Amino acid sequence: MGKRPLRSLRELCVRSVKLKIQKRNARQDGAGRAKRSVNGTKRLTHLSYPSIPSSPHPFITSPHLKSITISYLYFAIMCGRYIVVTKVKEIEKKFGVTMPKGFDFAPTTNLAPGAQGLVITNDQPKSLQTFRFGFTPSWSKDGKLFINARSEGDHNPENRKDYRGAKGIIDKPMFRRAIRSQRCLVLADGFIEGPQGVGLQQPYCVYPTTGNGPMALAGIWDTWQKGNETIYSFAILTTGPNAVLEKIGHHRCPLILPEAYHATWLNASAALADITAMMQPCPDGWLNAYPISNEIKSPAANGKELLKPIGERVLKEYDYEVYQDIEMFGMGETRGRKRRDDQMSLFD
Numbered sequence: 001m002g003k004r005p006l007r008s009l010r011e012l013c014v015r016s017v018k019l020k021i022q023k024r025n026a027r028q029d030g031a032g033r034a035k036r037s038v039n040g041t042k043r044l045t046h047l048s049y050p051s052i053p054s055s056p057h058p059f060i061t062s063p064h065l066k067s068i069t070i071s072y073l074y075f076a077i078m079c080g081r082y083i084v085v086t087k088v089k090e091i092e093k094k095f096g097v098t099m100p101k102g103f104d105f106a107p108t109t110n111l112a113p114g115a116q117g118l119v120i121t122n123d124q125p126k127s128l129q130t131f132r133f134g135f136t137p138s139w140s141k142d143g144k145l146f147i148n149a150r151s152e153g154d155h156n157p158e159n160r161k162d163y164r165g166a167k168g169i170i171d172k173p174m175f176r177r178a179i180r181s182q183r184c185l186v187l188a189d190g191f192i193e194g195p196q197g198v199g200l201q202q203p204y205c206v207y208p209t210t211g212n213g214p215m216a217l218a219g220i221w222d223t224w225q226k227g228n229e230t231i232y233s234f235a236i237l238t239t240g241p242n243a244v245l246e247k248i249g250h251h252r253c254p255l256i257l258p259e260a261y262h263a264t265w266l267n268a269s270a271a272l273a274d275i276t277a278m279m280q281p282c283p284d285g286w287l288n289a290y291p292i293s294n295e296i297k298s299p300a301a302n303g304k305e306l307l308k309p310i311g312e313r314v315l316k317e318y319d320y321e322v323y324q325d326i327e328m329f330g331m332g333e334t335r336g337r338k339r340r341d342d343q344m345s346l347f348d
Contacts, residue, residue, distance in 0.1 A: 082117075082190065082191035083189045084214065091128060094213045097120055098126065105118055110298075118130060120185040134234075148236050151237050151255055152239075159240045159241065163240055170272060183221075184219040188217055190207035193206055195250060198249075202294065209286060217237075220234065238252045242281045242282050253281055256286065288314060
């Protein structure tokens with residue numbers, strides 16, 4: 001009897017993990033190490049993959065999915081959807097950059113892996129560019145995508161927010177060149193996360209409490225040659241969770257850089273010690289969150305209705321509201337005289 005076909009993306013991911021761990025175990029000498037690897041298999045097969053898109057998308061249809069790696073699965077369960085709704089001209093003004101002529105970017109409330117995101121790179125710090133969300137190193141032979149990179153690398157497996165140890169990303173073959181010389185700011189008005197093991201079945205919109213425009217997430221970038229096409233791509237660095245992510249039940253958080261860190265992060269000559277010193281969870285007061293509809297699971301879903309609250313904020317807010325002036329253009333929104341009545345507030 002032939003093997004039955006895989007029923008789901010999750011099953012494909014788990015099967016890939018099992019096969020790779022089995023191959024690793026076969027190369028190991030000593031029962032103790034093999035026993036730990038078997039236990040590791042059990043733990044890995046109970047992971048969920050909430051950030052992997054659940055409906056048709058360029059990432060899923062990629063033939064490279066068949067050779068998906070343990071590393072990608074490991075990173076894919078972190079920050080996988082985010083929001084960019086501030087107008088380009090406002091971003092240009094805030095960050096002192098300019099988008100080159102001929103380029104454009106449509107606001108989105110659901111930017112998924114494989115889509116184009118806004119970045120500012122160290123080699124062109126005065127330009128606002130669009131790169132693919134999903135990092136592929138230049139030396140890759142199969143074009144695998146890595147959407148996140150753990151700042152601690154293999155350290156801090158418990159994902160403690162008070163971890164202050166080594167930043168293993170600098171030793172990872174996948175990222176060690178990029179973290180030294182190919183860094184970028186990834187611009188986001190917010191991001192989507194859900195409880196660990198549940199993911200986008202119970203999503204939350206996580207947003208900055210300051211409400212003064214996009215956050216700068218720490219990113220790394222590279223180029224990859226696909227035939228005659230050069231693909232520019234990026235990944236978002238992650239740290240342990242802050243208080244809001246802990247309350248949601250999520251174990252990781254994007255590395256959010258305050259304005260004072262932007263210039264150093266974009267300086268390719270900066271000391272590596274200065275770069276790794278930035279890799280800490282953001283302060284607890286920087287973020288808040290509220291539950292939203294799980295319709296956002298589909299990468300094809302878009303529109304401000306996806307961000308409509310369906311419950312209370314994680315932390316109470318008393319003296320401010322954010323995003324009162326974010327206007328949504330390019331998504332069917334009006335440009336009429338009463339545009340202020342049509343501006344998006346996350347709390348309408």
